[in-house]
Amino acid sequence: MKMAKGVLVICEQRDGAVRKVSYEAVSEGRRQADGLNTDLTALVLGSGVVEMGADLEKYGPDKILVADDPNLANYSTDSYLSVCTHAIKNQDPMIIITGASSQGKDLSARLAARLDAGLAMDCVAIILENNQLTYIRPMFGGKVLAEVNITGTPHIVAIRSNVMAITESPRTCEIDQLDVQIDVPKTKVIDQKLESGEKVELTEADVIVSGGRGTGGNYDSIEELAALLNGAVGASRSAVDEGWRPHSDQVGQTGKVVSPNLYVACGISGAIQHLAGMSTSKNIVAINKDPEAPIFSKADYGVVNDLFEILPEIIKEVKKIKE
Amino acid sequence: MDVVVLVKQVPDTESLILIEEDGVSIKTDDIKWVMNPYDELAVEAALQIREARGGTVTILSLGPEKTVETIRTALAMGADKGIHIFDPATNGSDALSKGKILAAALKTRPFNLIIAGMRAVDEDNYQVGSAVAEYLDIPQITQVTKVVVEDQTIKCHRAIEGGTVVIEAALPVLFTAQRGLNEPRYASLPGIMKAKKKPIDTLSLAELGIDPETVGRAGRKVKVASLKFPPERNTVKMIKGESPGEMAAELVKVLHEDVKVI
Numbered sequence: 365m366k367m368a369k370g371v372l373v374i375c376e377q378r379d380g381a382v383r384k385v386s387y388e389a390v391s392e393g394r395r396q397a398d399g400l401n402t403d404l405t406a407l408v409l410g411s412g413v414v415e416m417g418a419d420l421e422k423y424g425p426d427k428i429l430v431a432d433d434p435n436l437a438n439y440s441t442d443s444y445l446s447v448c449t450h451a452i453k454n455q456d457p458m459i460i461i462t463g464a465s466s467q468g469k470d471l472s473a474r475l476a477a478r479l480d481a482g483l484a485m486d487c488v489a490i491i492l493e494n495n496q497l498t499y500i501r502p503m504f505g506g507k508v509l510a511e512v513n514i515t516g517t518p519h520i521v522a523i524r525s526n527v528m529a530i531t532e533s534p535r536t537c538e539i540d541q542l543d544v545q546i547d548v549p550k551t552k553v554i555d556q557k558l559e560s561g562e563k564v565e566l567t568e569a570d571v572i573v574s575g576g577r578g579t580g581g582n583y584d585s586i587e588e589l590a591a592l593l594n595g596a597v598g599a600s601r602s603a604v605d606e607g608w609r610p611h612s613d614q615v616g617q618t619g620k621v622v623s624p625n626l627y628v629a630c631g632i633s634g635a636i637q638h639l640a641g642m643s644t645s646k647n648i649v650a651i652n653k654d655p656e657a658p659i660f661s662k663a664d665y666g667v668v669n670d671l672f673e674i675l676p677e678i679i680k681e682v683k684k685i686k687e
Numbered sequence: 688m689d690v691v692v693l694v695k696q697v698p699d700t701e702s703l704i705l706i707e708e709d710g711v712s713i714k715t716d717d718i719k720w721v722m723n724p725y726d727e728l729a730v731e732a733a734l735q736i737r738e739a740r741g742g743t744v745t746i747l748s749l750g751p752e753k754t755v756e757t758i759r760t761a762l763a764m765g766a767d768k769g770i771h772i773f774d775p776a777t778n779g780s781d782a783l784s785k786g787k788i789l790a791a792a793l794k795t796r797p798f799n800l801i802i803a804g805m806r807a808v809d810e811d812n813y814q815v816g817s818a819v820a821e822y823l824d825i826p827q828i829t830q831v832t833k834v835v836v837e838d839q840t841i842k843c844h845r846a847i848e849g850g851t852v853v854i855e856a857a858l859p860v861l862f863t864a865q866r867g868l869n870e871p872r873y874a875s876l877p878g879i880m881k882a883k884k885k886p887i888d889t890l891s892l893a894e895l896g897i898d899p900e901t902v903g904r905a906g907r908k909v910k911v912a913s914l915k916f917p918p919e920r921n922t923v924k925m926i927k928g929e930s931p932g933e934m935a936a937e938l939v940k941v942l943h944e945d946v947k948v949i
Binding site for chain 1: 702704826845846867909921925931942
């Protein structure tokens with residue numbers, strides 16, 4: 365039997381732009397392909413995406429496969445799955461990496477069932493040791509980290525956004541266009557509502573300024589600081605339950621799990637279910653009136669102060685730097 | 688409209704999770720077990736669909752004996768009947784095995800719609816719903832925040848990064864519930880009383896025609912080698928100052944000059 369080999373990264377694009385998590389996936393794919401002494405293939409699906417191959421080139425794939433078809437303009441589980449399955453059969457990769465975005469979760473979960481393959485969802489690190497691949501993934505909303513091994517091939521790995529480093533590793537690579545044949549998908553996209561391009565998505569943000577019960581529903585300063593730092597606004601579950609912020613802003617075990625460079629928690633006490641959603645942030649600042657608030661035990665920097673007093677001062681200071 | 692809801696019993700999200708001495712499982716002694724919060728949304732959606740269109744709501748759950756409590760909770764919310772797949776051979780099954788077992792129970796039963804939580808807050812796999820849909824060869828729509836059911840079709844709003852897509856499909860369909868879909872009702876006292884008399888069927892793997900060797904711990908494709916706590920952070924550095932202005936200046940200086948994040 366032929367041994368499965370090679371790393372295949374399934375890239376995600378929207379409106380002609382490769383998603384950030386896909387650059388992370390290709391970069392990680394390059395690192396693992398080097399470790400395994402094998403080739404890296406990147407697969408891009410969409411409509412009018414032939415040019416996008418060039419965007420991926422500098423992150424080091426040996427080969428780029430492009431599935432370009434008007435029927436792939438919008439993501440549909442069926443169509444994307446059928447193209448991916450076909451490419452996977454031809455490539456016979458040992459590892460398939462994709463981003464654990466909304467689309468990546470939908471696709472990878474179904475792909476795992478179709479291929480009867482093990483899936484490490486929301487993986488935060490891939491470790492190659494003695495030819496054994498170990499995947500680290502949070503469970504219980506990040507309260508524990510599981511080291512998992514996958515039996516059989518391919519291994520499917522959906523990587524969490526904002527965790528793995530984007531590294532340039534340019535090389536000349538071959539770009540192949542796939543012959544796409546897809547049936548009419550069983551699901552049809554009938555509408556798409558996207559927020560303005562200026563809004564930074566929570567799971568991809570480098571900076572998150574988050575507010576909890578202590579805001580009393582007033583997010584003016586939080587929004588101002590987030591905008592100033594080109595970041596996103598987050599919220600605790602209680603703030604969402606109060607109706608102060610939409611569900612899509614919720615950070616926590618029953619919301620989004622985020623890993624920004626900087627997480628500023630304002631007026632958030634630090635319930636265990638909130639901590640689960642933000643504890644992998646690289647730097648955490650906690651601002652709270654109550655010096656006993658549990659959030660301080662998970663923070664790198666703490667400020668005991670009223671958020672309404674200190675945030676305007678922080679905004680002033682940041683503006684000074686920006687000038 | 689016959690709706691089946693896939694439900695899982697999980698540790699309450701406020702539970703402190705501790706690792707067992709074996710290093711691969713968690714301590715379960717002090718855990719409060721509840722319905723997976725995303726499954727509450729799924730049950731609520733099913734009840735609202737039944738209220739609007741008639742039909743039945745069946746709760747399907749795989750798990751140990753105490754899973755019955757969670758099925759009863761769903762029945763107390765208003766579901767009609769429960770199916771409990773209870774077989775020690777299923778212990779330790781991974782997402783694919785769970786999908787196969789649940790799909791096997793659904794293959795012999797009529798349904799128009801299956802609803803599941805988009806993920807269970809214990810293993811965070813986001814996987815079982817899709818696996819069930821695959822094994823039943825029906826479309827999946829995951830991470831749904833709004834649903835409109837018509838006679839033959841379903842329209843779902845699916846949450847994506849920075850927006851929503853509206854997806855339409857012909858029934859039968861499996862969709863998974865995301866926060867924002869609805870506000871789950873609490874079980875009322877009369878609801879709790881009624882639930883005691885509602886039927887719960889118990890099924891074993893043999894009754895589902897599944898070979899126990901293919902599922903459970905031995906059948907896992909994804910094996911947990913170890914569980915660890917995330918690395919502890921260094922002790923918090925408190926920012927001092929005589930006034931909010933001073934503290935703000937110090938904080939921004941540290942973040943800009945030392946940590947270089949702004």
